């Protein structure tokens with residue numbers, strides 16, 4: 140397929156970001172506190188950046204053709220009891236998705252290291268150039284835990300939990316977004332591509348465009364974009380839309396998300412839209428600039444399917460899968476759930492349904508078991524603390540009620556595991572339960588499929604995941620709010636004839652192996668770089684030969 144091409148990097152494609160070695164200080168530099176860092180103080184000041192303001196300096200060899208900007212770096216720093224600094228892979232699907240592309244390109248990844256009050260020098264981790272953005276402890280509380288994960292996250296996930304609106308959080312969000320924009324502006328070569336990711340950084344595209352109008356800016360939202368009626372609750376809804384419209388291309392997981400965004404643009408601005416295109420003409424500050432077009436479309440994200448497929452076929456992973464089953468007492472049916480411990484994932488609904496199946500006698504602990512991995516997430520946010528209490532209380536009650544010696548009803552782990560262990564769990568599981576109440580994509584569903592080269596296993600998949608659009612024909616789709624319906628589907632999965640499950644799994648595997656993450660990033664970057672330039676004379680350093688790949692259809696001719 141067509142799309143952006145990148146200079147080859149020294150590393151072979153496909154390595155996974157496992158727990159990392161200790162950081163080489165020569166490479167990473169000493170950790171410094173934010174307060175110690177004058178540059179940081181300057182760039183994090185309260186003052187609004189004016190159009191045309193000078194951008195922080197970087198040395199010429201620290202400029203890139205491709206700059207990825209995401210809240211998190213692909214690795215998190217941790218400091219052990221002896222003060223030694225090491226890193227491990229950051230949680231969540233964003234890193235799973237972007238890691239392979241970044242390892243294959245000569246780009247830089249701008250993000251937060253996961254630690255408070257540090258400002259680090261750029262470093263290489265797993266062959267990705269990482270450029271840290273420092274956050275103070277207060278900013279983590281206000282920008283990350285507050286506005287990102289207690290305002291935007293619940294709002295964008297169908298208000299499953301009530302969002303909180305605080306002006307102080309919004310101010311921190313703006314300030315931190317500006318810091319990310321400044322860092323990206325300083326790192327990008329003339330005419331470079333900057334790809335901004337996710338809800339934590341929605342103001343970055345417009346800020347960056349103001350600082351660097353020469354850049355080609357893409358934005359991808361990994362989580363759903365809510366319907367107008369919900370989005371409108373946000374007191375700063377216009378500023379968010381304006382922030383996103385700084386991009387040339389705004390990508391979403393599902394066509395419905397892109398349609399929601401375009402509807403918000405139509406209602407909250409005076410701009411004209413036509414299908415996927417929005418014409419931006421209100422550049423008051425820069426009247427010399429011609430009108431520009433912003434395209435909004437769906438680009439469903441994926442995984443490094445071939446890599447996961449190969450990983451699951453290694454003798455070590457296969458042996459570990461057998462070991463897991465043996466340790467569980469070789470049940471007839473092993474069901475599996477793997478999620479960040481997040482209220483969007485429908486963990487409570489799943490466990491409730493499982494408990495009722497045991498109570499009804501439709502499943503027994505000698506016959507079946509549920510393994511639930513709930514990896515720690517956002518532990519300082521109240522809703523996540525409450526969720527942990529609820530889930531662990533429920534698991535304890537069900538185990539107390541139905542467990543027998545040698546047969547737990549539910550094997551619950553509040554840990555995060557490396558990819559090898561995930562692959563072994565997927566291989567061991569007869570039924571994979573993905574019951575999210577709302578989920579941008581859900582890469583776990585795709586990983587399960589990629590791991591099953593034996594064509595066995597059944598995927599139960601919530602219709603409220605992005606993955607349901609592509610995997611709906613092979614998975615058993617469920618509505619997790621309908622507990623009785625969910626119970627029936629779980630029993631159907633546990634008792635499915637091998638002939639039917641093989642047929643379904645083959646269908647699923649075709650979808651996942653064909654549409655991998657390389658294709659996703661090439662399609663997005665291909666569309667981004669093929670959009671007509673506002674600077675036709677300027678030679679682009681990207682992909683002059685690319686034919687324009689097609690994003691997924693968004694709107695059915697809805698114009699205004």
Ligand SMILES: O=P(O)(O)OC[C@H]1O[C@H](O[C@H]2O[C@H](CO)[C@@H](O)[C@H](O)[C@H]2O)[C@H](O)[C@@H](O)[C@@H]1O
Pocket residue numbers: 210211230231232233234236337338361362440516517578579580581582
């Ligand atoms: O960084 P955290 O606050 O620890 O959260 C982890 C990540 O969670 C979210 O993942 C989303 O992206 C996945 C890949 O596109 C998608 O499959 C999933 O449905 C989304 O929930 C979040 O969007 C990331 O920014 C976080 O880093």
Ligand SMILES: O=c1ccn([C@@H]2O[C@H](COP(=O)(O)OP(=O)(O)O)[C@@H](O)[C@H]2O)c(=O)[nH]1
Pocket residue numbers: 230231232233235477478479512514554555556557558561580581582583584586
């Ligand atoms: O213990 C764990 C739990 C999850 N994951 C990975 O985290 C990602 C979760 O992505 P998903 O899109 O399903 O959800 P998110 O957490 O991003 O909302 C997947 O690649 C999982 O393999 C992991 O490596 N170890």
